[in-house]
Amino acid sequence: MRKNILLTISVIILFYLLFPTNNSTLDAYGYASSIKYGFDLFKPHHLFYNVFLYVINKILILLHLNFDVLSITKTVNALFQFVNLYILFKILELLRVKYNEIIVILIIVGFSYSPLRFGTENENYIIPITFSLIASFYFLKFNLYKKYGYLFLSGLFASIACLFHQIHFFWWLGLFLGLLIYQKNIKAIFYYSITALIVPLTYFFVIYFYKNETLNYYNIIHFVLHDYYMGSAKSEFGINNFIFIVVSTIRTFFQVHPIIIKLIKRNFIYFIPILILTILIFTFFKQLLKRKFIKKNVLNNNGFFIKTHLIILIFYFLFAFYAVGNVEFMVMIPFLIFISVFYYYKVNIVFLKKLAFTLFIWNIMYGLFPNNYYHFYNDEVLVDFIIAHPNDTFLVHEHTVLNQFTYKTGIERKHLFRLKNYDKLMAEKPIKKDYFYTDIINKPKIFNRAYLIENKDIKFNQCRKELIKTYDGLYGTSFIYKVYY
Numbered sequence: 354m355r356k357n358i359l360l361t362i363s364v365i366i367l368f369y370l371l372f373p374t375n376n377s378t379l380d381a382y383g384y385a386s387s388i389k390y391g392f393d394l395f396k397p398h399h400l401f402y403n404v405f406l407y408v409i410n411k412i413l414i415l416l417h418l419n420f421d422v423l424s425i426t427k428t429v430n431a432l433f434q435f436v437n438l439y440i441l442f443k444i445l446e447l448l449r450v451k452y453n454e455i456i457v458i459l460i461i462v463g464f465s466y467s468p469l470r471f472g473t474e475n476e477n478y479i480i481p482i483t484f485s486l487i488a489s490f491y492f493l494k495f496n497l498y499k500k501y502g503y504l505f506l507s508g509l510f511a512s513i514a515c516l517f518h519q520i521h522f523f524w525w526l527g528l529f530l531g532l533l534i535y536q537k538n539i540k541a542i543f544y545y546s547i548t549a550l551i552v553p554l555t556y557f558f559v560i561y562f563y564k565n566e567t568l569n570y571y572n573i574i575h576f577v578l579h580d581y582y583m584g585s586a587k588s589e590f591g592i593n594n595f596i597f598i599v600v601s602t603i604r605t606f607f608q609v610h611p612i613i614i615k616l617i618k619r620n621f622i623y624f625i626p627i628l629i630l631t632i633l634i635f636t637f638f639k640q641l642l643k644r645k646f647i648k649k650n651v652l653n654n655n656g657f658f659i660k661t662h663l664i665i666l667i668f669y670f671l672f673a674f675y676a677v678g679n680v681e682f683m684v685m686i687p688f689l690i691f692i693s694v695f696y697y698y699k700v701n702i703v704f705l706k707k708l709a710f711t712l713f714i715w716n717i718m719y720g721l722f723p724n725n726y727y728h729f730y731n732d733e734v735l736v737d738f739i740i741a742h743p744n745d746t747f748l749v750h751e752h753t754v755l756n757q758f759t760y761k762t763g764i765e766r767k768h769l770f771r772l773k774n775y776d777k778l779m780a781e782k783p784i785k786k787d788y789f790y791t792d793i794i795n796k797p798k799i800f801n802r803a804y805l806i807e808n809k810d811i812k813f814n815q816c817r818k819e820l821i822k823t824y825d826g827l828y829g830t831s832f833i834y835k836v837y838y
Contacts, residue, residue, distance in 0.1 A: 354452040355452075357452070357456065358442055358452065358455060358456060358459070359439075361456050361459055361460065362435060362438045362439055362442070362459060362463070363435070365438065365459065365460065365463035365464065366431055366432070366434060366435040366438070366463075368464075368469075368717070368721060369430075369431035369434055369469070369472050369473050370428065370431050372473060372721045372722060372724070372725040373424065373427040373428070373431070373473045373474070373725060374427070374470075374473050374474050374724040374725060375724065375725055375726075375727075375728060376724055376727075376728065376729045377423060377474060377475060377753075378474065378476065378753065379751075379752050379753040379755075379756055380476060380477075380756075381423070381426075381474055381475035381476055382423075382475075382753060382756035382757050382759070382760045383756045383759075384396075384402065384403055384406075384426070384475055384476075384477065385422050385423045385426060385475050385760050386756060386759045386760045386763070387403045387407070388403055388406045388407045388410055388422050388426065389410070389422040389760065389763070390763045391407060394407055394563075395559045395563055395564075397519075397556075397576050397577055397578070397579040397580065398518070398519050398579065398580045399477040399481075399517060399518040399519070400516045400517070400555065400556070400559065401513075401516045401517045402477040402480065402517055402518070405480070405517075406425070406426050406429060409425065409429060410422055410425055413425065422760075423475055423760075426475035427473055427474060427475055429480075430471065430472050430473070430474065430475070430476070430479045430480065431472050431473060433472075433479050433480045433482075433483050434463070434468060434472035434479050436483050437468075437479065437482050437483050437486055437688065438459050438462065438463055440483070440486040440487055440490055441458075441459065441462060441486060441688055441691070441692075442455055442459060443490055444486070444489060444490050444493060444692055445458065445691070445692070447490075447493050447494070447497065448493070448655055448658075448692070448696060450696070453702075454702060454705070457702065457705045457706055457709050458691050458705070460709040460712070460713065461687065461691075461705065461708060461709045461712055462687040462688060462691065464709070464712040464713045464716050464717070465605060465606045465687040465712060465716070466604060466605065466606060466607055466608045466712075466716045466720055467604070467605045467606075467680060467683060467684040467686070467687070468684060468687060468688075469716050469720060469721055470608075470720060470724075471681075471684055473721065473724070473725075476681070477517065477518055478518065478520075478681060478684040478685075479684070480517050480518075481514040481515075481517035481518040481520075481521045482514075482521075482684065482685050482688060483514075484510045484511070484513045484514035484517065484521070485510070485511060485514040485521050485524040485525075485685065486688065487506075487510040488506075488507045488508070488509075488510040488511035488514065488524070488525075488528060489507070489524075489528070489658075489662065489692065490507075491503045491504070491506040491507035491510065492504070492507040492528055492531075492658065492661070493655075493658050495507065495541075496654065496655070496657050496658050497654065501540065501541065501544045502544075504532075504541055504544040504545045505544045505545070505547070505548060507528060507545060508525075508528075508544065508545040508546055508547065508548040508549060509548040509551075511524060511525040511528055511549075512525060512548050512549050512551050512552050513551070515552050516551075516552060516555055520669075520672070520682055523665060523668040523669055523672060524665050524668075524685070525549065526668065527661060527662070527664045527665030527668055528545065528661060528665070529542070529545060529546060530661070530664055531657065531658075531660065531661025531662075531664060532545055532661075535656075535657045535660060535661065536657070556573070556576065556577055557573070559576075560572055560573060560576050564576065590675075593677050593678075594674050594675070594677055594678065596678070597677050597678025597679075598670070598673060598674045598678040599678075600678060601673060601678035601679065601680040601683055602670075602678075602683070602686075604680050605680060605683045605684070605686050605687065606687065606712065607630075607712070607715055607716065608715065608716050608719040608720040610719070611799050611800050612719065612723060612729070612799075612827070613719050615827055615828065616718075616719065616723060619827075623718060623719070625714065625718065626711075626714050626715040626718050626719060629710070629711050629714050629715070630711055630715060632707070632711075633707050633708060633711045636703075636704055636707055637704060640701055640703075640704055645701055646700065646701050646704060647698050647699065647700055647701065648698070648699050649697065649698060649699070650696060650697055650698065650699045652697065655696075658692075659692070659693055659696055659697055660693075662689055662692050662693040663693040663694060663697075665689055665693070666686070666689045666690060666693050666694065669682060669683060669685060669686060669689070670683075670686075723827070727826070727827040728826050728827065729826050729827050729828050730751060730797070730826045730828055730831060731824050731825060731826035731827075731831070732751055732753065732754050732757065732792075732826075732831070733757070734822070734824040734831075735749065735754055735792050735824070735831070735833060736754060736757045736758050736761060738790075738822060738833060739754075739758055739766075739769065739790075740758070740761065740762060742790070745768070745786070745788075745789065745790055746768040746769075746770070746786070746789040746790070747766075747768070747769050747770065747789060747790045747791065748770045748771075748772065748789055748790070748791040748793060748836075749769065749770070749771065749772065749791070749792055749793070750772050750791075750792050750793040750796045752771050752772075754769075754792075755769055755771065772793055787837055787838050788835050788836060788837045788838065789835075789836055789838075790821070790833055790834065790835055790836070791813075791833070791834055791836055792831050792832065792833050792834075794813065794818065794832055794834050794836075795832055796831055796832075797826070797828040797829030797830070797831065799828055813834075813836050816836050816837055816838065817836070817837040818834045818835070818836050818837075819834065819835040819836075819837075820832060820833075820834055821833045821834060821835050
């Protein structure tokens, strides 16, 4: 049966490897630039991610294996997702979940949209999950065998996860609170928490030797909490928190995006997942009415482990709510939910099988395949145009274009402006020429989260405009205009 589980994981990851996204994000291009050119390797929010992949890339170069950096990073994330699913299997096996149920759970987690999305992209959310899951694996082994060495390893891997992304502090904290609340054992707490010293020591090392800064309170706190001081880690409290936490929870499992409408208009075959989802919803209510949908599981000796991971799950939901439903902070939810709430409350296996099939069809057809096959804006055309005009100024609609340019050239443009900097561009006119280029006029509109929060429609009605170039993408036709002041 274990061979079947390894085969299942391998088939899942084969999809990851065969269909990496061709529509990388702003951050993905930013990290790839750092890895490719060796600058800004230690980002405070995810300290080890860039430098880890930088080392992998350098090793491949030494072996005369010169691959595209973005391709390398996506492959590495896919392989770490293989490890994640394997560790999840080992945890479920120790929890004595039946092998046929484990296979279904692995398919659900593997084809949930967030793990699928970030496991085929150069983002820093998959690798830290690996170390957190290993921490939980050893945490469970301590619960079963009472060997303190397992707690030492659990704390060590939980701490390493924090170095790959700060969001995994909540996983570390949840395990710590589990020991504190349910064990009340000073020796156990010591063995677990002593390894956390590697986190501040590593930050101190980077600040002093890499940043060449003095180890004082100001430098330390501003480096560790850099994203919050710079405003890139945003939060607020209002109606959007409630709306986006619901949307993000759904999107953690199902791709929900206006791209679905675009795909259905392109080919009616893309309507199939909606029909399958309709059948799943019908099955859900049918089993709910028959009271066959869910039942309590006997925890036996696993109550300590399950309750601890329920704490961790709650932490991530609360923080995602605080971060206005940031789906990036919920990638670990599919893993956690099956070793906490959905272990304590056993969901009907027939429904889970149908859910697994639905997720597979839905997220392949609406997520994995279109992300790989189509170019949404096809802004590679714009980037090549910018490269061909090195002495001109550009006002671009998508911030991603700036990082695409840097990734291709290794240059950070001073006269390449984001849409949000339009007012600055028009007020200061930081160029000698009486024109600039832009793609923001009649740019295809996608009513996503960014559009709802940051939409800014500019027509340049008072300026003379000259159409230079058009190019097509899945979202529609984009235009490059020459705009005269």
